[in-house]
Amino acid sequence: KEISFTAPAPCDTCDGKGAKDASDIVTCQTCHGQGQVRMQQGFFAVQQACPQCGGSGKQIKNPCPDCHGNGVQEKSRTLEVSIPAGVDDGDRVRLAGEGEAGGAGVQNGDLYVEVRVKPHEVFTRQGADLYMDVPVSITDAALGKEVEIPTLDGKVKIKVAEGTQSGKLLRVRGKGVTPVRTTMKGDLICRVIIETPVNLTREQKDLLREFQDTLDGDSKHQQSPHKKSFFKKIGELFD
Numbered sequence: 001k002e003i004s005f006t007a008p009a010p011c012d013t014c015d016g017k018g019a020k021d022a023s024d025i026v027t028c029q030t031c032h033g034q035g036q037v038r039m040q041q042g043f044f045a046v047q048q049a050c051p052q053c054g055g056s057g058k059q060i061k062n063p064c065p066d067c068h069g070n071g072v073q074e075k076s077r078t079l080e081v082s083i084p085a086g087v088d089d090g091d092r093v094r095l096a097g098e099g100e101a102g103g104a105g106v107q108n109g110d111l112y113v114e115v116r117v118k119p120h121e122v123f124t125r126q127g128a129d130l131y132m133d134v135p136v137s138i139t140d141a142a143l144g145k146e147v148e149i150p151t152l153d154g155k156v157k158i159k160v161a162e163g164t165q166s167g168k169l170l171r172v173r174g175k176g177v178t179p180v181r182t183t184m185k186g187d188l189i190c191r192v193i194i195e196t197p198v199n200l201t202r203e204q205k206d207l208l209r210e211f212q213d214t215l216d217g218d219s220k221h222q223q224s225p226h227k228k229s230f231f232k233k234i235g236e237l238f239d
Helices: 139-142 203-217 224-239
Strands: 002-010 025-027 037-039 044-049 058-060 072-080 092-095 111-114 124-126 131-135 145-151 156-160 170-172 188-195
Touching: 044 111, 131 139, 131 145, 139 145, 139 156, 139 188, 145 188
Parallel strands: 131 188
Antiparallel strands: 002 072, 025 058, 037 044, 092 111, 124 131, 145 156, 170 188
16 A cells, blocks of 8 residues: 655755764764763752753754754655555554654654555444345245355355345354454354335236235234234233
């Protein structure tokens, strides 16, 4: 993945040294190149960064005219970032030494890239598991059928059992995501969505009414368990 950003980087003119010429960098006379000075505070003596050289132990006699002795300049940069497989939204990728320039004689920092995963048209992710909706016709849900679905590894078939209700979850083992720093692969969870047919012809509507009449007239078989349970609960609620 290619990213572009603006950040402090080593000055091109002085190569990050901060001086117009290498001979302009001399040892700090205050700390004698140690970068620290000893301060007496009452009975105690403490060491702190040299106020003259900022802890570098060096001083610049003739600063670089472009960076004014800082050794860094704001620059636009473009980098290639390798995104590991299984990375999740909010994960961070560390690029050592690609961060903010530390100034004259100081090591560069690291760059942390925070990942934002683009929403997928089919799959949603929860941890190592993937979720997807699988549309199924009323007849296929009632009679049962094998349905072909996509996965990250290619197409597979799942069995929609006879009498499957809308919202039923079907698990496909090992077809999820392998998170970073683990070898355990998640599952693919398929939620069955039963589609009600639309734009029916008059003949199709008549056939459906005839079919419904056969269900209403069959008292021996429990062919609509959720419907019966629902109206039973409603009746008990208002009794």
